[in-house]
Amino acid sequence: MPKEIWSFDKIEELANAVKIYQTNFKDIKINVFKNLSETQIRNAYYKLKREDPGLFDFQPFKKVHRLQFNYSEADVSFDIDFMTNIQI
Structure with a gap:
């Protein structure tokens, strides 16, 4: 089987x-390169990573630290009441 030459656009x-x-090659195959195997x-x-590291x-998405607040029982009940009474 002859080797396929990758164009700059394909790279x-x-x-x-x-x-x-x-590096989820299954998803890459399904969504991008449908005619190639995993x-x-x-x-x-x-091969490309070895030639050009x-x-x-790239910088993957950074995990954002969530601020944690101490809720009192009144705050929690307010949040529940507020969220249940929202009409869209």
Whole structure:
């Protein structure tokens, strides 16, 4: 089976897909590269990453720390009453 040559556009598409789906190659296959197998996508990813390590470097979404407030029973009952009386 001849090797497939990846164009710059296809490499960029893979890089964008990795930003969205990380290394979930099954989702990348389903949503982006429908005509390629997961193995082909995985092999291309690791080959391109080895050739250009910076290609897939991106900052994943940072986890946001939630502020925690101490609620009194009155606050909780107000929240429940408020949320149940909202009409949309």
